[in-house]
Amino acid sequence: MKWRVMVEVTGEEGAVTQHVISEGKRTGAGQAATLGLSLSEGKATLAGLQRVLVMAQADAHCRLRRRCGHCGASRPLKDHRSRRLVSLFGTVEVRAPRFKPCRCGVACRRSLTPVAEIMPDRCTPEYERILSGMGSALPYRRARALLAELLPLDAAPDVETVRRRTLQVGARLERAALVPPDEGSSAPATAITLAIDAGHVKSIKTYQVRSFEVMLARVGNDQGREVVFSSLPTEADRQVRQLHHVLRRLGATATTPVTILSDGAEGPRSLGAAASVGPIRNVLDWFHLSMRVQHVAQAVKGWATAVPDAAERTTMLDDAVTRLRWRLWHGQTERALTLIGDLLTDLDAALEAADDPPARKVAALLRALETYVVGQADLIIDYAAARHRGEAISTATTESTVQRLLHRRMGANQQMRWSPRGAHRMLKVRTAVMNGTLAADHAAAEPYARRPFRRAA
Known part of the structure; x- marks a missing residue:
């Protein structure tokens, strides 16, 4: 045939x-x-x-x-x-x-x-978009090999070409993010939840620091829409305005309440407050608060394993830690601090009688928890009631976003280091891919491309 x-x-x-x-x-x-x-x-x-x-x-x-x-x-x-x-x-x-x-x-x-007018960059925009999307999702060599395997390319692009195209698209997306959204482009939202956290990326040696901080946020409204936002404060171009535009696209108005979930750190919390257009309410993330209580519980179990003679005391202490978690879950901050004080009094008396390293570790963790609860007392709410109302109480989804955006491509498990500018532009492309808007964002950022020709008359 x-x-x-x-x-x-x-x-x-x-x-x-x-x-x-x-x-x-x-x-x-x-x-x-x-x-x-x-x-x-x-x-x-x-x-x-x-x-x-x-x-x-x-x-x-x-x-x-x-x-x-x-x-x-x-x-x-x-x-x-x-x-x-x-x-x-x-x-x-x-x-x-x-x-x-x-x-x-x-x-x-x-x-x-005339040919230079329709081929300004000597490649199609779709080629550039696919190349940047693959370069942001996979290591450059692996992306190059995958493109050569599936597409009828005469020659696979060089690794440097994949890297350069990816970072160029990221720079354009950064400029396009400063464009305010159209008025009336989205319906007004009744409530918006902003879960914000920070991640860290290994720095190149010439930057003279071990790692630098990246701000990551997951923003959602009452209509079920969610958008991921990422920014590196040292390289971002007016990151407050960019996050403000994200809120506006989700329907934020001057009367829309915004709930900011954070671990209590001043940096992420102030960024969310500055970008919000309506009334804000800061809430301490239950995940971080619960993990600090969990550290105390694990230290108590370690004490029981190391010193079998203190089994009765550690059992009582374990029950007290369970009550402490319950009081914090229901927003009873004063009662939780009272319980921590009573536990520290008993532990200090026991340490005066005999020095016990496991008991000293439990006491140190309890003091750290007390300091944390006192500093964040205004942000602790009744998490049980909020959970019953269907409100967000944890930044667990943001933690998964950190895992997907940073650790899978730029994390500590991989032997790679980043410059702040390269990491910021890479994150812009990865964020657009994660939001599913790379094609639309790439087309909207086309006016900011620096083409090697002057358009003819």
Whole structure:
């Protein structure tokens, strides 16, 4: 069996041309390996179709631009050159004629290269978007190998090309994030929850610090919409305004209450407060508070294992820690502090009688918990009642966001270090991929691309 794939192109004037894209034959019958197209044949077919379409579109644009827009005469031909366009379906080399200025001298007084107008960056925007998306999701070498395996590229892009394209798209997304949303683009929200936390990325050695901090937030409204926001404070361009625009796109108004969930640190909490447009309510994340109580419970269990003679005392202490967790869960801060004080009094008396390292560790953790509860007392709420009302009480989803955005691509488990600027731009692309808006954001950021040509008149 023989087969041939042909394409028919109809021009603006109605002229029809036919082109053979690919052809082949099958000799074996009844074999699964010969059914349909193989990967190499599919790549050749796509590459041939892309070549015919690009050349036809380039020729049509050149004919259109050759005619002077003022007098209607044809511009004189200066010379012919070639220009290459890299796309997802192969590299196409087309003829790029250059035209002299029209003799009327009104519309354009310099040479004109029409192909450069439609191929400003010598690659398609879709190629750039896919390259940046793959480069943000996978290590650059792995992304390069995957693209070469599946797409009909003549030559896989270099690792440096993948890196450079990814960071260029990230820089454009950073500028586009400063554009305010359109008025009335989203319905007003009744309530908004802003869960914000910080992560850390290993720094390059020349930056003279071990790691730097990254702000990550997960913003959701009462309509079920959620948006992930990431920013590196030292490199972000007006990060408060960017987060403010995220809130506006989710329907935040001057009367929309915003609940800010944080671990109590001043940096994330102040960022959320500065970006909010309506009344705010700061809430201490239950996850961080519960983990501090858990550290005390684990120290008590370690004490019981190390000193079997103190089993009765550690059992009573374990019950007291359970009551302490219950009081904090119900927002009873004063009663929780009273219980911590009573436990510390008993432990101090026991330590005066005999020095016990496990007991000293429990006392140190209790004092740290007491200091934390006193400092965050205004942010502790009745978590049980809030959970019953269906309100958010934890930044657990934000912790998972930190894992997905930072640790899977930029985390401590991988032997890689980042500059602040590179990490910030990479996060911009990864955040757009996670939100599912990379295609729309990339198109919106196109005006901020620095193209290597000046658009013709």
